[in-house]
Amino acid sequence: MSRKFKLKKRSKGPEGPVEINVTPMIDMFSVLNSFLLMAAVFSASGLVRVEIPFLSSKPPPTQEEVDKNPQKVLTVVVDLDSVILDVSQTNTSQNPQKDKFDLNPSGLDKLQGKIYEMRMADKRIDKVTIMTELDVPYEKLVMVLDTLRILAPGRPPIPLAADYKVPYGVDRNALIPKIILGNIIL
Amino acid sequence: MAGVELGGDSKGKFSLNLYPMIDIFSILICFLLMNFSTQGESVETRKGLELPRSEVRMSLDTAASVSITQTEIVVQSSITIPILPTGDVPESELLQGGLRRAYEELTKVKKNNETLKNRNQAMNLSDKELDTLTLEADKKTQFKLIKRVMLTAQQAEFISWKLAVEKNSLD
Numbered sequence: 001m002s003r004k005f006k007l008k009k010r011s012k013g014p015e016g017p018v019e020i021n022v023t024p025m026i027d028m029f030s031v032l033n034s035f036l037l038m039a040a041v042f043s044a045s046g047l048v049r050v051e052i053p054f055l056s057s058k059p060p061p062t063q064e065e066v067d068k069n070p071q072k073v074l075t076v077v078v079d080l081d082s083v084i085l086d087v088s089q090t091n092t093s094q095n096p097q098k099d100k101f102d103l104n105p106s107g108l109d110k111l112q113g114k115i116y117e118m119r120m121a122d123k124r125i126d127k128v129t130i131m132t133e134l135d136v137p138y139e140k141l142v143m144v145l146d147t148l149r150i151l152a153p154g155r156p157p158i159p160l161a162a163d164y165k166v167p168y169g170v171d172r173n174a175l176i177p178k179i180i181l182g183n184i185i186l
Numbered sequence: 187m188a189g190v191e192l193g194g195d196s197k198g199k200f201s202l203n204l205y206p207m208i209d210i211f212s213i214l215i216c217f218l219l220m221n222f223s224t225q226g227e228s229v230e231t232r233k234g235l236e237l238p239r240s241e242v243r244m245s246l247d248t249a250a251s252v253s254i255t256q257t258e259i260v261v262q263s264s265i266t267i268p269i270l271p272t273g274d275v276p277e278s279e280l281l282q283g284g285l286r287r288a289y290e291e292l293t294k295v296k297k298n299n300e301t302l303k304n305r306n307q308a309m310n311l312s313d314k315e316l317d318t319l320t321l322e323a324d325k326k327t328q329f330k331l332i333k334r335v336m337l338t339a340q341q342a343e344f345i346s347w348k349l350a351v352e353k354n355s356l357d
Contacts, residue, residue, distance in 0.1 A: 022204055029211040036218035046242040047320065047348040052336050054345045132329045139238040139325035141332075142351055150241045169318075169348065181347075184336040 048145050049169045050130075052184040067091050072118065072125055075182065076111075078132045078144050079103070083111055087118070103140055108147040112155070115148070115175060119158055126164075129182040148176045233257075238325035240351035250295045251350075252288070252335055254323040259335065261288045262295060273328050284338035292319075292342035318346040 070091035077084040081103050088096035099114060101107040119125050128148055132141055149171070151157060157173035160166070170177050234256035253260040259267040259275065265287050267279050279285050299316040306316075319339055323332060336347065 022208060026204065026208065026211070029208070029215060032215055033211060033218070036215065040218055040221065045237065046240060046351050046353040048240060048242050048351055049318075050347050050349060052340055052345050052347065054340070132333075134328065134330035134333065136329045137325065138323045138327040138329065138332060141329060142238040142240050142325075142349065145349070146241050181336065184333055184340060 047169070048142065048149065049167065050145065050179045050181055051167075052181050072122060074115065074118070074125060074128045074176075076128055076130050076144060076148070078130060078136050078141060080133065080136055080140075083107065083144060085111060085114060103143070108143060109152055112147045112152060112175065116151070116155055116158075119175065123158065123161070126176065127178040127180065128176045129180045131182045145179060148179055149174045151175050235322060235324045236326075237322065237350055237352040239354050241354050242351055250292075250299075251320040251322060252339070254321070254327050254331055254335060256324050256326065259285065259288065259331070261291045265291045269331065273331065275331075275334065282341070283334070284341050285334060288335065288338045289341055292339055292344060296342050296344065317344060318348055319344045320348045320350055322350040 070089055073088045073090060073096075075086040075088075075096075077086060083101045083103050085099045085101065086096045087098075088094075099111075101111040101114075115125075115128070130141075130144065130148075151173065158175070160172065166172050166174075166177050235253060250262055252262075254269075257269055259269060261267075267275055267285055267287060269275060275285060279287065281289060303316055321332070321335065339345075339347075
């Protein structure tokens with residue numbers, strides 16, 4: 001049953017250098033290139049999640065509960081060229097502490113530094129209410145939102161309690177997880 | 187590379203060197219393939235709408251949307267409300283501080299969402315994003331207009347917003 005295989009003799013090819021036909025490759029590259037250039041996302045869109053106030057049927061805490069568990073309330077007032085950080089305490093009716101910052105990158109960095117310190121000292125602070133003047137452009141509001149959400153390089157994330165529930169769609173490393181646009185009221 | 191015989195008396199061969207082009211194509215394709223992102227919804231860019239830039243890392247997803255361009259307010263691509271040169275909307279469009287036609291449209295959306303929510307609950311599916319609206323506003327839009335839109339949405343029982351921005355860095 002043995003079979004003998006005979007090697008075919010190679011026919012002598014044409015003389016001269018061997019050439020690769022690159023035309024199909026160029027065709028393919030051109031098509032792929034056009035597709036990728038058309039489908040590429042050069043400007044990606046992102047989102048910043050915020051809430052607006054709503055009426056709740058939950059009864060407000062009693063004075064006893066407030067005295068027992070006093071909390072800091074942070075309000076940021078956005079003006080055309082400045083930002084005011086307003087810090088009050090739930091158990092006192094004293095005038096809130098106010099700090100004014102310029103509405104520019106260095107001023108906003110100072111604002112973030114201040115809130116960061118407060119949050120490091122008291123991790124229960126997880127909410128900021130923003131009051132915006134009516135003539136403030138949206139771009140400036142987004143700058144303030146960025147400051148309240150995204151930590152500047154060099155500021156490590158604030159550790160959260162294991163059972164802390166970060167609102168849906170908010171980064172766990174955000175400086176302030178809950179942002180409320182305060183003056184949207186009926 | 188194959189050459190083409192030139193006509194005339196010339197006995198030389200003309201050849202087009204394609205290697206540099208192939209090199210450039212290869213590099214370009216490598217770059218594009220590495221940066222190719224299938225992530226993120228693309229925002230339909232309307233005329234007169236330039237999103238503000240942000241350091242945010244979250245990508246856009248689908249939700250009912252309201253767009254505020256420099257000239258109009260568009261609700262769910264179906265209702266268009268003009269913006270006056272004063273930066274406000276015509277008096278005829280207003281209802282209790284909000285926008286009448288936008289309110290009607292958002293109420294419809296809310297109603298549909300409720301139906302969807304009930305269906306999702308029956309199928310144990312998540313419906314966290316059904317109560318959320320996406321706002322695409324031009325970076326120069328004054329807050330008074332945003333407030334009006336948000337007030338309208340609040341009247342239609344939407345309290346969560348996703349503000350669309352342009353990412354500073356491509357993640």
